[in-house]
Amino acid sequence: MQRPIGRLLAVVIVLVFALTACASADPLADQVAAGDGKNYIAGDGSISEYIPEARGASVELSAELYDGTMVDSADWQGQVTVLNFWYAACPPCRLEARDLESLHQKHKDNGVLFYGVNVRDPEATAAAFERNFGVTYPSIDDQDGGVLFSMTDYVPPQAVPTTLVLDKQGRVAARILGLVDKNTLDALISEAVAE
Structure with missing residues (x-):
């Protein structure tokens, strides 16, 4: 035994x-x-780039902006699109807001579209954030989580902010989990535009 x-x-x-x-x-x-009560999980700043041959299918989403306008990812074909998942009380979102707006201004004449995807806030809160930080590109009202849920292959549900760069076919070309570095995102956008 x-x-x-x-x-x-x-x-x-x-x-x-x-x-x-x-x-x-x-x-x-x-x-x-x-258990620090900060109510968000910060991304680690990791950057994922996907070569064209390894990119998945085009993103498919239809959503409503805070002003009531409907947006559909099918309309983004032929243009590079940047999606930034955010909410007003998120400290890293506040830190990167002006850099995102600066990149929006730099690249909009090249046909690059920018959309915020606000995962928590009612319209008044989102509008106050946008006024305070000078954000002029529109945001999707995603309080119901529909857009976030459709993007879970790329956006962890609690890792906000997360920023995606979609190529001209609407496929995810790059992802940044956490606070955006302006120069890095600028380079990722420029690469996608040049493809």
């Missing part, structure tokens, strides 16, 4: 070490566990 127990103990020890080795650091899990 001693032998099977010894083997069982050896197997348990090996499993414990294996599971411990698999439990690598997960910054998003650490943020959730922190």
Whole structure:
């Protein structure tokens, strides 16, 4: 009887070490566990670029802007489109707002479209944010989560802000999780325009 127990103990020890080795650091899990009450999970600033051959299907979405205008991703064909997922109380969203507006102004004459996707705020709150930070491009009212849900392959539901660059076929060419670096996003947009 001693032998099977010894083997069982050896197997348990090996499993414990294996599971411990698999439990690598997960910054998003650490943020959730922190319990600091900040009500968002910051992206890690990672940038993902997708070569044309590896890009998925075109993004398909139809949504309403705060002013009631309907937008449809089918209308974006032939143009590079930038989607920024945000909400007013998100500190990184506040930090990047002026840079996003600056890039919108720089690239709009090249046919680049910019849309905010506000995942939480009623119209008055979103409008106040846009006035305070000088944001002139429109935002989609996504309080119901429809757009965010349709984009979960690219946008983790709680990782706001997230910014996507869609190529001229409406496919995700690049993604930035977290605070945008202006120069990096500028380069990603320029690359997509040049394709």
